[in-house]
Every structure is written in C-alpha cells, then in structure tokens.
Amino acid sequence: MTHPAPRLDFIREKVAADHASGRFGRAIMTRFPPEPNGFPHIGHAKSICLNFGIAREFGGTVNLRFDDTNPTTEDIRYVEAIKHDIEWLGFRWDRELYASDYFEQLFEIAVGLVERGKAYVDSETEAEIREHRGTVTTPGTPSRHRDRSVAENLDLLERMKRGEFPDGAHVLRAKIDLAHPNMIMRDPVLYRIRHAHHYRRGDAWCLYPLYDFAHGLSDAIEGITHSLCTLEFKDNREIYDWLVREAGFAAPPEQTEFARLELDFTVVSKRKLLRLVNDGHVAGWDDPRMPTLSGIRRRGVTAEAVRAFAEGVGVARSPARTEWAAWEHAVRDDLNMRVPRVLCVVNPLKVVLTNYPAGQVEQLEAPYYPHDVPKTGSRLVPFSGELYIDRDDFMEDPPKKFFRLAPGREVRLRYGYFITCDEVIKNGSGEVVELRCRYDPATRGGNAPDGRKVQGTIHWVSAAHALDCELRLYDRLFTVADPDSLPDGQDFLSVLNPNSLEVVPGAKVEPSVGNDPAGSRYQFERVGYFVSDPLDSRPNVLVFNRTVGLRDSWQKEKTRSS
C-alpha cells in the first residue's frame, strides 16, 4: 500500500534535500524565535506549525528561543503567554532558550570583530548616524569615528560594557560599506547602550545587541540548520550571512523567508494589536475578537482548527491575504464533527399552544448529534404549552421563499410537534408580542402519521424551563478586508467595526446545559457555534460567546432579493 507522496512546499523541499544529502552533518534543527513583547497571534501559528512541523517530520529538533534583546519593551508576562499558547496549539519544544543567555558569548564575538578591524565604536548621535546612512538612492558617508584604532575601539567597547557611558553615547557598528545598495549593510549598529533592567539578566548588562547581531549568531551557536522567517527579513539575510561567516561558524544555518499569514478583516502587526489593547478598543489580549491565539481560544476555536487553517493556507513566497471565508470554514469544519447540538432562542417570542393540556409537561428525547456526525448521545428536553421561538422565525407577511412560521402556516418544532399559527397578538404600538398556535398531538417527535410534510423546522425552548443567558455575538473586528492599506495614511482605527460585539442579555437556552463547565462548546441549532465564556460564565450566570455563525443560505437569499 503506497500513499501518494505529500506535496511539499518549497521550504520542506529544501529541508528534505538537505536532510537527504547530509549537508549540515547534523540532524535538522529549527527554532521558533519570538520576541516576548506581545501575545502570539494567528500569524505566529503559521510559523509555529512550520518550524515544529518540520522538526517532527524530519526527525529533528526544535528550539524555543526568546529573542529578548530589547529590555525596554519585553516582559516575562509575554514569555509565559507564548509558552502557554504553543503548548495549547499542541507542540512541545526540545529546548527552551534565551538569546540573553548568549550575551557573554556574543560579546566575545564582537570583540573579535573589533580586533580584526571589522567593527568600530561610533560616537555620533542617533540623528547623525541616520543622516549619514544616506537614502535608498544616495550613498551614505563615513562617520568621523570610522577609522579609530583597534586599541581605542577595544578600550571604548570595554568601558561601554562596564557602564561608564550614558545611553546613546556610543554604539558598536560593523565596518562594511556606507555605499552598499542594501541599506542593512551600511555599517549596521550591533550594540547599543541601555541602562535598563532585563527581566532575565537583571542589571548584569547595560550593553544590548540588536536583532541583526543577536539573531543569526544565536542560530549558529545553537546549531540551527534551517532558520525560517518572514519575507520582511529578506534584506537582513545578507548581514546574517556576513556575521556567521566572520564569526567562523562551520556549516552555518541557512535563512529562508516565506510570506507571513495575513487574514482579511484583521491585523497581525504586534504594534497595532498592542494599540487595540492599550487604547481599550478591545477588552484585552484575549478579547475574542482579537486574532491572538488567546483571543481565538476564548472565542471557542480549537487548536486543531487553527492548525488545519495554518496548514491549509500553505507556505509560499508571494505576499498574500487569506479570505475570511477560509478561516470560518476551518472553524466550522472542526466544530461540526465535535460539538453537541442544543436549542437556544436568541430573541424570544412567546408562543402559546391553545390546545395543549393546561399544566402538562413532556420530556422529549433529542439526540445531541445529527445523523451524519458519528457520535451518539441524547438528552431530555422539556416541552409545555408555553414556548419561546426566535423572532426571526416568524413573519406576519412572509416573502415567497420564507419557510418558517407565519399566520396560517405550519412548521415543525425541532424534535417536537408540528404547530400552526392561528393568531398574532400585538401590543399598543403594533409590535408582535405573542403567537397563538395549535399543535398536532399526532406529530410528536416531528413526523406526521398522515405523511404530510412541512417546509420548515424551527428551534424553541419551553418558557417555564428555559435558562436565561447572555449571548456575546462577535463579528469581524474591522469593516474593510485590508485595514493595513488604507487611502492616504488613514488610521486603521477608523475602520474598526462598531458592531464587532453585540451583547444579547435576554436569550433563552434549554436547561440541559445549566451545569456544564465553563468553556463547553455547542452548536445552537440553526444559530451558530458557541462556547460558554471560560472566564465569565457560571452555573447561574450563563454567558456564551459566538465562535462562528452557521452558513446561512436564507440570509443569502434575502440579500439577493433586496
């Protein structure tokens, strides 16, 4: 029995070739290198799946390395969140490492560079350095300190490390080429002085390496074989290669770039996500509208769905955004096979069954799963002469294709009886407040002995038995597909969706869910997938988050005809 060869993406092809040829002389080793300055989001999930997946597939290992080189923006809180989210996603790392643990080794490499005339201490101001770097069309000009002697550079570097100078007094720069067409190569800054407390190294250092210096060298120190990153680091590869070569690493890691994951109607820039949190546009990093893994999780999405989505999007080199529908499909596809169906009425409309025996209550057996989901189980749902149905399921003057309840129409109550609407009761302002209906006792369970059919089946709850609950109906956070590219510098906050959260305080859910633990997932039949809020939902204060609505061809029909 042979399996069709899985189609490899361009990165896996490369890894497979290197693995087969033994190019590195060591096992495949990848790494996931987050900076602990924010919560991981759906874009990180793609990178995590790639790096951890490749290590697993090729019998290699994967390092979780925090690129913690900027103490002023980083926090231990974020490293905990990152670790938690990776585990939640279903991956585990072989080694937990920190770039800050390499500070001593990195510094020795810097000293070596200085000794060989490949780096120098620059004492120009930040503004001067920027100005002297030139522009993309004009070459830069050398700093007046560029030709300091090795001895002077060494002395200065050592004193920088000892803390003799204030922030910004000096930096260490690589000595490459101020006229280089790649701006990254115009004598990049390697170290800056920061008298700041590091959450890991305390006050041991006041000299911190920059990304370009720390990242590639950290990869090389660890023996990484394949260093995978996103497209915007393409230009940085040149300094990466320059540094590992200068540092003398044999069989150094190879950097390969791929397009990051971007999703319609959301943003994945940590800067923007931080702003949403800090400015209070969302309730926090784990707000269910956020594309963070913690937000997605609280929204009710499973790790399996996130992985399926990340894998489904693919790995390529062309910058791309994925449609929202692809995301919703991954979420529904997973939940469909996983969660029990229960009944919940969003906007209750009272229905009185005029011919139902007064005071009678029946317990109707209702399966948790439909015929096409291979799971079993059922519960009893109370039925009585006073019910609630959803307001959307009744129209006084229905259009032709409306299959639900209307005056004189008969519908099936899911798992219950056929009912026919006889009378519509309105209040003083003409608003429908109650329906008087007749039920057919012969249709118990939902089938008519005489074989007659009904067009529609609607959900319902027994008024006396239903539990009150709050529904949080989440929708996309932005009103436009690409909040990252707005006309003439318009701020992304201006396209926030004001209706991204609708709180429905008075919904009615069947009593069977009353004691389920917080975090339980359901499909509310004909409405959508919901999860009881892990933080706010309690037995007598039920709160449900809408993970995603059901596909709705009636909605489609309505918009088509209007």
Add this chain to the structure above:
RNA sequence: UGGCCCCUCGUCCAACGGCAGGACAUCAGACUUUGGAUCUGAGAAUGGUGGUUCGAAUCCACCGGGGCCAACCA
C-alpha cells in the same frame, strides 16, 4: 527614485521545459426533522509584449502591477 523579492481561477496553494490541478468561495441540482452537514455537477486563471525551444505558467529581456529596506525595533 537605488537594491532585493513577488505576480497561475474571486481567494490561497500546486504543476520544477511536455494534458494547468486542489482547497475555499460562487452557481445549479440531490438529500435533509438544522435554510446546517453531506453528495453530484458547473463556471472560473498563467499580468503584457517580445525572444529561446519541437514544445514555455516554467528559461531570457523589457514593460506593467504589488511588497520589503533609509529604528540605537524585531
């Protein structure tokens, strides 16, 4: 504007000089005690112009479009 990268159905990804395929989306139908799910079918693409070649989505050139780079961020 200098350098680099990218461009295949509406969207995302394949096809690696030899029949342009899959997924999502869309449309039509079947089935249905969820207007859900499932099943069947359909429509839908190689940015443009030249060149190389028996043969080009694939190689080359130019044009067009998009992206990244001028933090002591990553």
